[in-house]
Amino acid sequence: MRHVVGLYERIGLPGCVGSVDCVHLVWDKCPVGYLSQCKGKEKHATLAFQAVVSHTKRILALSQFFAGATNDKAIARYDVAIKKVRGKSKAIASLEWGAFDEHGVEKRQTGGYFICDGGYHFWKQLIAPFKMQIAGSKMERWSSNMESARKDVECTFGILKKRFLFLKNPIEIHAPEKIEDAFMTCAALHNWLQDYDGWDDWEEGAGVMTE
Numbered sequence: 678m679r680h681v682v683g684l685y686e687r688i689g690l691p692g693c694v695g696s697v698d699c700v701h702l703v704w705d706k707c708p709v710g711y712l713s714q715c716k717g718k719e720k721h722a723t724l725a726f727q728a729v730v731s732h733t734k735r736i737l738a739l740s741q742f743f744a745g746a747t748n749d750k751a752i753a754r755y756d757v758a759i760k761k762v763r764g765k766s767k768a769i770a771s772l773e774w775g776a777f778d779e780h781g782v783e784k785r786q787t788g789g790y791f792i793c794d795g796g797y798h799f800w801k802q803l804i805a806p807f808k809m810q811i812a813g814s815k816m817e818r819w820s821s822n823m824e825s826a827r828k829d830v831e832c833t834f835g836i837l838k839k840r841f842l843f844l845k846n847p848i849e850i851h852a853p854e855k856i857e858d859a860f861m862t863c864a865a866l867h868n869w870l871q872d873y874d875g876w877d878d879w880e881e882g883a884g885v886m887t888e
Contacts, residue, residue, distance in 0.1 A: 692774035694789035695729040705847035717746035
């Protein structure tokens, strides 16, 4: 966890333990009886998965499948990773970090958090950028920095769909449990490739820190 938190601290987000968001996979073989539950804003049947990734695009957690019409807030209430960051994990709950206020005084904080978009709950463990801020203000600059960092999870979804075209195209598998198993396998292979290519070795000066 210190390895993950350390890089976020370097980019101005101390205490952050990951970036969270949901991805939708098109389910071509969705049974007719499930269409109303699986057809949401995408206008076609999907299965949703929530993922937590690090700044180096390593997948730290991946949820079970949810019907595509389920929104992010509902998924967050049942996801194990969210429960851990909200107090189920003693390691995250006891994480200590410091941030400076506008006067330059350091304030010590306890407990990690995820960065997310505005579609999640307003919990202190889920931090989203501010909206409608004055251009050039401190809030606007801080939000811009967080929004940039939060793109890691969306970039990871893009990498997965490029590496495994099975995820990009409509999935022709009937059982959602098998789709979940396949997605978990893709995530594991992605992490292994990240390790093999050295993209997670930022502390040794490799990977993202050398670009």
